[in-house]
Amino acid sequence: AQALKNQPPLRYGPKPGVAKLNANENPFGPSPAALKAISDAAVQGGAYYAYPAAMRLIDMIAERHGIEKTNISLSAGSSPILSYTALAASQKGNILGPDLFWDTTSKAPEKQGGHEIIRVANTPALDIDLDAIYNAIDGSICMVHICNPNNPTGKILDPKALKEFCIKASKKTLVLVDEAYNELTDDPSAHTMIPLVKAGHNIVVARTFSKIYGLAGMRVGYLIASEQNTEWVNQYGMGNYTLNQAGLAAAIASYNDDAFLTFSKDKILQGRAMVMDAVKANGLTAASSSTNFVFVNLGSGNAEHFRRAMAEKDILIRGIYRSYNNWSRVSMGTISDVQRYIDAIPEALEKMEK
Numbered sequence: 103a104q105a106l107k108n109q110p111p112l113r114y115g116p117k118p119g120v121a122k123l124n125a126n127e128n129p130f131g132p133s134p135a136a137l138k139a140i141s142d143a144a145v146q147g148g149a150y151y152a153y154p155a156a157m158r159l160i161d162m163i164a165e166r167h168g169i170e171k172t173n174i175s176l177s178a179g180s181s182p183i184l185s186y187t188a189l190a191a192s193q194k195g196n197i198l199g200p201d202l203f204w205d206t207t208s209k210a211p212e213k214q215g216g217h218e219i220i221r222v223a224n225t226p227a228l229d230i231d232l233d234a235i236y237n238a239i240d241g242s243i244c245m246v247h248i249c250n251p252n253n254p255t256g257k258i259l260d261p262k263a264l265k266e267f268c269i270k271a272s273k274k275t276l277v278l279v280d281e282a283y284n285e286l287t288d289d290p291s292a293h294t295m296i297p298l299v300k301a302g303h304n305i306v307v308a309r310t311f312s313k314i315y316g317l318a319g320m321r322v323g324y325l326i327a328s329e330q331n332t333e334w335v336n337q338y339g340m341g342n343y344t345l346n347q348a349g350l351a352a353a354i355a356s357y358n359d360d361a362f363l364t365f366s367k368d369k370i371l372q373g374r375a376m377v378m379d380a381v382k383a384n385g386l387t388a389a390s391s392s393t394n395f396v397f398v399n400l401g402s403g404n405a406e407h408f409r410r411a412m413a414e415k416d417i418l419i420r421g422i423y424r425s426y427n428n429w430s431r432v433s434m435g436t437i438s439d440v441q442r443y444i445d446a447i448p449e450a451l452e453k454m455e456k
């Protein structure tokens with residue numbers, strides 16, 4: 103108890119002075135409308151389960167996409183529904199995915215001693231190799247996991263190629279498409295696979311309020327799937343009872359707030375263009391990004407050394423992913439934090455090479 107007493111007051115966000123560019127969050131949220139709704143929801147509804155608010159958000163999502171309420175499952179961020187999908191599917195076999203993707207949730211069955219992730223090499227340009235993945239679907243596979251745009255690469259698949267892949271792959275197995283960054287792409291409706299769910303293909307799509315909406319800390323995400331798949335995934339979680347009033351209020355207030363969404367996307371794209379220019383100015387290259395992060399190629403450099411050099415200056419970025427030792431991921435933050443990262447690149451590169 104004494105140790106707790108001596109702790110500084112809790113801060114809910116990053117420490118002052120720290121540029122937090124390591125988790126693909128979005129500091130431009132919550133929107134002003136979301137902040138007001140969070141406060142109203144806590145006052146009016148903090149003592150009560152959030153069922154009416156969950157129903158309202160489901161209605162809004164159903165209306166936007168022209169689907170039924172029974173095609174939607176909410177969860178506290180998209181991570182739970184992604185994990186539940188992996189857990190449900192893996193009862194029957196292995197999960198198939200690219201070498202490099204946001205695999206945290208599909209690792210859940212591995213951790214429980216269940217089936218494993220079978221990985222297919224990305225192309226030399228770090229794209230997801232759809233043909234190779236399709237050819238790897240055999241009787242042992244229970245689900246294909248595609249993250250588009252992908253994390254940590256930031257790269258996006260050709261929408262026509264992905265649609266064709268999803269249609270033929272879903273005849274053989276369940277296809278999970280994680281669209282966490284969809285709203286940040288140049289053409290969100292061209293890139294979403296939700297129409298294929300509506301057309302009856304065996305596909306589930308995951309979405310989140312954590313990225314363009316700037317609500318990572320408020321924990322709201324959702325899954326769109328056939329009624330049967332939605333029920334099957336829901337068996338693994340408590341669905342609407344895991345949601346909270348404040349998060350739902352924020353999501354409801356932001357969902358159709360086009361002015362805020364345009365502002366949020368503009369700021370993210372502004373930061374991303376600054377990073378891309380700086381990468382070039384420092385003689386480096388980066389994967390093309392359709393997201394709020396950039397995957398920088400450090401050449402012969404080591405991404406963990408680069409991360410440490412940045413951390414010495416209170417700039418937090420990611421280290422090595424799997425065996426991609428020279429690739430370094432940086433998330434967009436406030437414009438001034440992005441500028442701090444840019445200013446620190448030359449020295450961090452020098453330190454890295456020593």
Ligand code: PLP
Nearest residue numbers: 179180181204253282310312323
């Ligand atoms: N999917 C992708 C591709 C992500 O990068 C992340 C988080 O960074 C998530 C899902 C999970 O986010 P959340 O649980 O906040 O929706």
